Amino acid sequence: MQRWNGWGDESVTYALSAEALAFLGERLGPGSPxxxxxxxxxxxxxxxxxxxxxxxxxxxxxxxxxxxxxxxxxxxxxxxxxxxxxxxxxxxxxxxxxxxxxxxxxxxxxxxxxxxxxxxxxxxxxxxxxxxxxxxxxxxLQRLSALGHLDREAQLATFGAGVYGPDLEAQLRAHGYTLGHYPQSFEYSTLGGWIATRSSGQQSLRYGRIEQLFAGGEVETPCGTLTIPTFPASAAGIDLREMVLGSEGRLGILTQATVRVSPLPPHEAFHAVFFADWGQAQAAVRALAQARLPLCMLRLSNALETQTMLTLAGHKKLVGLLERYLSLRGCGDSKCMLMVGVSGDAAPARAALRGALALARRHKGVHVGRHMGDKWKQGRFRNVYLRNGAWEHGYVIDTVETAVDWSRVAPMMAALEQAGAGAL
Ligand SMILES: Cc1cc2nc3c(=O)[nH]c(=O)nc-3n(C[C@H](O)[C@H](O)[C@H](O)COP(=O)(O)OP(=O)(O)OC[C@H]3O[C@@H](n4cnc5c(N)ncnc54)[C@H](O)[C@@H]3O)c2cc1C
CATH class of the missing domain: 3.30.43.10 (Uridine Diphospho-n-acetylenolpyruvylglucosamine Reductase, domain 2)
Structure with a gap:
């Protein structure tokens, strides 16, 4: 049964460890449930x-x-x-x-x-x-969830728009395909919701944001059905898909959607790299993004998020060892963690990873291997349950998103943190 006033399945819990609670108490003061x-x-x-x-x-x-x-x-x-x-x-x-x-x-x-x-x-x-x-x-839309058609030649799959993320991936996996769209809310969000909100997934770097994946569909509007055919591209007129993407359901109801799918990746890996501070980390990620290497994910956390994640992860001994090693390599209290992911055929994916790690090294990045990446992948949809665990102790966790040009990243981040701290 889904929680009515919190995140996810009632039977899934994610309790905060004693270290995590002590950390929150130290940083934020005592919680007031x-x-x-x-x-x-x-x-x-x-x-x-x-x-x-x-x-x-x-x-x-x-x-x-x-x-x-x-x-x-x-x-x-x-x-x-x-x-x-x-x-x-x-x-x-x-x-x-x-x-x-x-x-x-x-x-x-x-x-x-x-x-x-x-x-x-x-x-x-x-x-x-x-x-x-x-x-x-x-x-x-939850009853409209079936895979209606799979065109293997064009790699297009048509689903009922109410299909939830895990159900969509399971139906595709049975045929050897994936959509590769993984917002953090994957477990409880739907294809139609992704399209109506222009959602972005954790591996959008390879598979594309939903606007690149949405090929066409059927929208029921108060004055009739709008059919959006699946053109790969068009040189004529406006793109009707853009009217639906991000429309938040205002124009009508998407009942079915055709999406661009990919063969299941034979190889997928996530590696962690640490940088001494935000300046170094940001420069490295910008260089990686602008090099357009065929990666599936670049996920950078600032110093506060890095420290919070390491503490809340709960593996005190392992994290202690890692921190000692990192500090010997120059990554102390201001360290920032970058998660680099690759997905696809083994040879090009490994080559892309090698290229990314070499570039990160040139920016003084310290590669710590795959273990943390594997842990992140295992827990990436479970972490959301921390919202419930934190609430019980009088703390809230929220998620916001934004996008700015590279030159505005650092000032925006500082302003956002300040505004958040003030508002809370
Ligand atoms: C913990 C958490 C993590 C999140 N992580 C991400 C993330 O990583 N990336 C991201 O992009 N977003 C994220 N989100 C935001 C949210 O999950 C997305 O916006 C998601 O796409 C919403 O999908 P949904 O199916 O839940 O839609 P709903 O919440 O049910 O609806 C969202 C909007 O779409 C409209 N709508 C829904 N279905 C249809 C339809 N079939 N036709 C027309 N309109 C429709 C609704 O009216 C509403 O305006 C997160 C949210 C939470 C709570």
């Missing part, structure tokens, strides 16, 4: 639905509460304090594009606002229900 509202409390506040009974719409309070908010920090506060605000008047679970069309038709006639719902991991507030006179229908 709050008393969480119960699910029953939250459901008890839900007003009667304003929708007339409809065979495809569930108006039970429990279902409506579960579709009321996303996963941003403000959403968490509302859920945990049991102050959810407006909830949808009902939730529909169509199992075909025809049913989506019928529901939009119904909503148009009954003057009901519709909010498409994928996995509900939005951190941008786009699932929030506006309080007002108009009833609101949340339209869940």
């Amino acid at each position: 709050i008393h969480d509202a119960t699910f029953d409390d939250a459901c008890a506040q839900v007003p009667a639905s304003r929708l007339a009974p409809h065979p495809l719409i569930d108006t039970r309070p429990a279902t409506r509460v579960r579709h009321a908010l996303g996963q941003s920090l403000p959403d968490w506060f509302k859920l945990r304090h049991g102050r959810i605000g407006a909830v949808p008047d009902g939730v529909a679970f169509p199992d075909s594009a025809l049913q989506v069309r019928q529901l939009l038709e119904y909503a148009r006639h009954a003057c009901v606002a519709v909010i498409p719902h994928g996995g509900g991991t939005s951190v941008a507030g786009h699932l929030t229900v506006a309080a007002g006179p108009r009833p609101v229908l949340s339209l869940s």
Whole structure:
């Protein structure tokens, strides 16, 4: 069962170790846990639905509460304090594009606002229900999840837009393919949600961001079906895909999407490299990115994040040894960790890694091998569960994203950290 007021599966926990708690206490002060509202409390506040009974719409309070908010920090506060605000008047679970069309038709006639719902991991507030006179229908795509067609020659796969990340990859893996799109929310986000939010995955350097992977699809709009064919490229007019990408469901509901897939990579590896400080690390990553080596991932953490990750990792002895070695190599308290990934055929992937490590060495990077990369890969979707563990002790973890040109990276990072510290 999915948590109604936190991240992920109720049976999965990620407890903070004593060292991690001591570290947080030292850096942030003691945590002040709050008393969480119960699910029953939250459901008890839900007003009667304003929708007339409809065979495809569930108006039970429990279902409506579960579709009321996303996963941003403000959403968490509302859920945990049991102050959810407006909830949808009902939730529909169509199992075909025809049913989506019928529901939009119904909503148009009954003057009901519709909010498409994928996995509900939005951190941008786009699932929030506006309080007002108009009833609101949340339209869940989760029943549209099948792989409809796989064109091996063109390497195109067509899925129902509500397919969750793990289900999508499992269906492709059975045929020897991957999409390679891994946002950190992979476990609970959907293909349609990725497209509607222009999402970016951890291995986008090789596989492409969702805008490079989305080839075409079907969108049900209040005035008809929009079919976006799969052109590899076009020299004529605007690209209709761009209207859907990042639209947050405002133009209509994506019911199926065709994506560009790749054969499963025979080789994949993630290696850790440390730099003495942020200046050195940033220069190295810029050089690596601008060299356009065929890597799948470059993931750089600043000194604070590096220290936090090493402490929260929980392997005290191993991390202690690593830190002693790094300090002998000139990487002390200001050290920054870079994770370098390659994915694909073994020979070119290994060659790309060798090239990357040589370039990192020229920037005084200290390569510590594959062990930390393997650990990172194993835990990359489990780490999100730390949000729940930290909350229990009165700490919050949030995720934000941005993109700036290289010349603005350092000032932006400093400003962001300062703003975050001030606001919290
Ligand atoms: C812990 C955490 C980690 C995250 N990591 C990343 C990350 O690494 N990269 C990243 O890009 N994002 C990340 N996100 C943000 C979020 O997961 C993404 O925006 C994701 O793409 C949302 O997908 P979803 O299926 O959950 O969509 P939802 O949250 O359900 O919906 C998001 C938006 O898309 C609309 N929508 C959903 N499905 C459809 C559809 N079929 N047709 C039309 N509109 C639709 C909704 O109305 C809403 O506006 C993270 C979020 C969390 C909480």
